[in-house]
Amino acid sequence: MAARISMPRLDGVDHSRLEGFRGELYDSLTARADALFELVDALSQPIPVDGVAHLSLAGSSQRGHGSAYAALADGEIDEDMIRDVLAGYRPTDWGAVFAIDTTCWPRPDAHCSPGRGYYHQAHAKAHHVAGQPITAGWSLSLLAAVSPDSSRWTAPLDIRLRAVGDDVNTIAADQIRALLPRLRDTAGNHDRQALFVLDGGYNPAHLTLELTDVPAQIAVRIRDDRVFFTRAQPRAGKPGRPQRHGRRFHCAHPASWPTPDDTHTSDTNTYGHIDIRAWHHLHPERPGFRDPNGRPAIIECTVIRIAVDHLPAGRRDNPHPLWLWWAGPTHTTPDLARVAHAYLHRFDIEHTFRFAKHTLGLTTPTIRTPEQAQRWSWLILAAYTQLRLARTLITDHRLPWQAPQPAHKITPGRVRTSFGHLLPKLRTPTRPPKLTAPGPGRPPGRKSAPAPRHPVQKAPRSTTQKTRKHVKT
Numbered sequence: 001m002a003a004r005i006s007m008p009r010l011d012g013v014d015h016s017r018l019e020g021f022r023g024e025l026y027d028s029l030t031a032r033a034d035a036l037f038e039l040v041d042a043l044s045q046p047i048p049v050d051g052v053a054h055l056s057l058a059g060s061s062q063r064g065h066g067s068a069y070a071a072l073a074d075g076e077i078d079e080d081m082i083r084d085v086l087a088g089y090r091p092t093d094w095g096a097v098f099a100i101d102t103t104c105w106p107r108p109d110a111h112c113s114p115g116r117g118y119y120h121q122a123h124a125k126a127h128h129v130a131g132q133p134i135t136a137g138w139s140l141s142l143l144a145a146v147s148p149d150s151s152r153w154t155a156p157l158d159i160r161l162r163a164v165g166d167d168v169n170t171i172a173a174d175q176i177r178a179l180l181p182r183l184r185d186t187a188g189n190h191d192r193q194a195l196f197v198l199d200g201g202y203n204p205a206h207l208t209l210e211l212t213d214v215p216a217q218i219a220v221r222i223r224d225d226r227v228f229f230t231r232a233q234p235r236a237g238k239p240g241r242p243q244r245h246g247r248r249f250h251c252a253h254p255a256s257w258p259t260p261d262d263t264h265t266s267d268t269n270t271y272g273h274i275d276i277r278a279w280h281h282l283h284p285e286r287p288g289f290r291d292p293n294g295r296p297a298i299i300e301c302t303v304i305r306i307a308v309d310h311l312p313a314g315r316r317d318n319p320h321p322l323w324l325w326w327a328g329p330t331h332t333t334p335d336l337a338r339v340a341h342a343y344l345h346r347f348d349i350e351h352t353f354r355f356a357k358h359t360l361g362l363t364t365p366t367i368r369t370p371e372q373a374q375r376w377s378w379l380i381l382a383a384y385t386q387l388r389l390a391r392t393l394i395t396d397h398r399l400p401w402q403a404p405q406p407a408h409k410i411t412p413g414r415v416r417t418s419f420g421h422l423l424p425k426l427r428t429p430t431r432p433p434k435l436t437a438p439g440p441g442r443p444p445g446r447k448s449a450p451a452p453r454h455p456v457q458k459a460p461r462s463t464t465q466k467t468r469k470h471v472k473t
Contacts, residue, residue: 049361272309
């Protein structure tokens with residue numbers, strides 16, 4: 001039983017922005033739109049998502065579980081349009097800081113599902129290879145806007161099901177290029193200061209090459225034992241071939257560090273004293289790419305070192321420094337404070353993954369094909385966005401033993417608990433279901449053939465370190 005004191009009525013609340021999103025979302029559903037839209041509303045309500053059929057039990061659902069399965073199997077979503085919708089309703093006051101990360105949809109026993117590959121994932125049926133858990137399934141790449149403050153909310157803008165063999169860096173670069181034309185500030189101008197932060201599983205040299213002509217900045221975490229070189233100094237009047245490398249820069253050896261080109265210090269309540277140093281115009285010793293002459297390519301970047309006194313909640317007294325690879329448009333330098341805080345807030349995307357999987361059921365349904373999995377992923381993003389837009393329109397409908405949460409700190413789970421009380425006040429674009437009679441079923445004597453089996457695919461061996469791409473010096 002919910003606490004009655006937690007449900008004061010909000011009179012005069014403007015629902016126009018949320019209703020505008022619902023209308024544009026409906027327009028992006030091009031086939032079986034009514035059933036797909038009802039799935040989004042069902043995902044937004046506090047019912048257990050144990051499978052697709054369970055969503056038909058939501059109070060707002062007018063169609064049965066058969067329509068839900070048919071919508072995932074035969075429905076269609078205009079992906080370009082839904083990307084426009086999600087980008088148009090992102091929080092513009094957050095700035096243009098985005099995080100990209102991947103997650104695995106474990107499907108180890110789905111022998112009839114094509115397109116499965118081997119990925120790192122802690123799963124009950126995972127096999128340990130070289131000490132790492134490996135499971136069969138699908139891989140999803142998520143791009144989301146992150147808040148400038150620590151928050152459990154993000155604004156997912158794009159999600160893609162990665163085929164086996166697709167390079168994760170190429171997928172991330174494609175997502176960045178697709179998002180940039182959709183970014184506009186409050187004045188309607190394109191935002192040219194977009195910053196994308198990524199974790200250590202990405203190849204920063206590959207991303208830098210892919211985004212050479214793109215007006216975007218990237219900040220990628222790198223290992224603390226990477227080796228770089230400064231620019232080579234000209235050898236005026238000296239015989240021999242011109243040098244390609246300058247002074248050696250080893251992240252693990254402070255004696256090899258020259259004077260930083262830029263520094264920034266600040267004091268915070270969460271991390272204590274933050275010390276940031278940056279060295280411009282460095283290039284890695286092993287970039288993984290070669291120039292037309294077969295030599296290791298010169299790929300310049302800015303190396304940033306972030307050191308803090310302590311981590312939140314006392315998790316470590318002496319935390320290790322954080323190293324980042326930064327790259328951006330030509331003749332630009334990083335805003336060290338912005339880059340550091342953006343990467344620290346990158347971890348908010350982990351809250352989104354956890355909520356999408358454990359509450360919204362991102363990886364729960366036993367969906368057969370990758371196309372259905374991609375369609376389901378878009379519905380999850382649409383439901384999450386609907387909850388984010390509704391968080392200022394609802395009150396904290398809490399259980400009696402739960403502490404109240406202020407409006408600016410209300411979590412996605414609490415909004416989902418209260419969304420069912422807001423839904424009757426919103427206009428719905430769906431049409432009433434048509435009354436139909438049950439079909440005749442399978443003809444007598446006809447037997448269904450077994451579904452084809454699909455083995456798990458292995459990604460081809462990467463050739464990045466050899467001749468994957470030639471670049472100019």
